[in-house]
Amino acid sequence: VGMTTTCVMLLCAHMVGKAQGRGFRDKNVWQGRRLSCLNEMLQSIRFTKFYGLEDHYAQQMTNCRRGELGSLLHMKVCFGCIWPIAACVSMLVALTTILS
Numbered sequence: 553v554g555m556t557t558t559c560v561m562l563l564c565a566h567m568v569g570k571a572q573g574r575g576f577r578d579k580n581v582w583q584g585r586r587l588s589c590l591n592e593m594l595q596s597i598r599f600t601k602f603y604g605l606e607d608h609y610a611q612q613m614t615n616c617r618r619g620e621l622g623s624l625l626h627m628k629v630c631f632g633c634i635w636p637i638a639a640c641v642s643m644l645v646a647l648t649t650i651l652s
Contacts, residue, residue: 561641572630579623586616
């Protein structure tokens with residue numbers, strides 16, 4: 553029973569860790585998109601100023617930042633879940649061993 557509990561808890565921790573890794577990858581993708589948009593705007597600053605495209609680029613960067621913040625929130629939630637799971641492993645193994 554103790555081994556089963558350990559395996560289940562480690563599987564849960566593994567799944568949460570994988571989700572956190574996906575969140576980190578998504579954050580990097582969104583950050584790259586935002587920096588790419590900023591770089592594009594800065595390389596064509598005369599064109600941007602002449603045609604008044606500041607709002608267009610600001611909207612693009614805002615949308616990229618919103619996606620980046622969503623990924624950061626996902627990472628924080630996963631990080632908040634992984635430590636309680638890890639802390640419960642030894643306690644649950646001990647309880648299930650004693651009770652069985």
